Amino acid sequence: MDTSPKIVASVVYGCCPTGEPTVPVHLPGRHGGPNRGELQTVNTYPAVPATAGFFTIPAHADYRASAATVAHTRSLSFLKPLMGGPCFDLEAIWDEHTRYEFADRSVEETMATMVDEPYVNHVPTLTGGIGRAKLTSFCRDHFIFSNPDDTALELVSRTVGIDRVVDWLYDHARQTK
Structure with a gap:
């Protein structure tokens, strides 16, 4: 890493490097191991055995899906x-997305808030779609216009991470008089 000034950091999930790092290094800890210096960030993964060096690689015997997901978020x-980024205001994008889905009921605007190759999996009903065409059809034919006209979402709790927004929403009919 000393020979390339373009390398600004390192993320390691196999064997830990030896010596003092010259750039910030993100390392897997072993069940509570402390940070080992100013440039080293150590995170622990309790579900991963101390000998499992390749827990983020799906094809490896040491793979642990839940730990790999957490490691991905921590790495980002x-x-x-x-x-230097890219940095997005995921909370604002999500609020805009749900407004288009439930208030404005616009398939086009809802889809415009998504990535180029989106996918949605509504776990309780196993519905959704993979890819722009299938997801557009799902939103248009089975989701956005299938909700009652008086649907209202009330935010109960929100957790925002660098790569996800998790909402607990209460869906109820608007109270009109």
């Missing part, structure tokens, strides 16, 4: 500030 949180 570690890298984005060091690399």
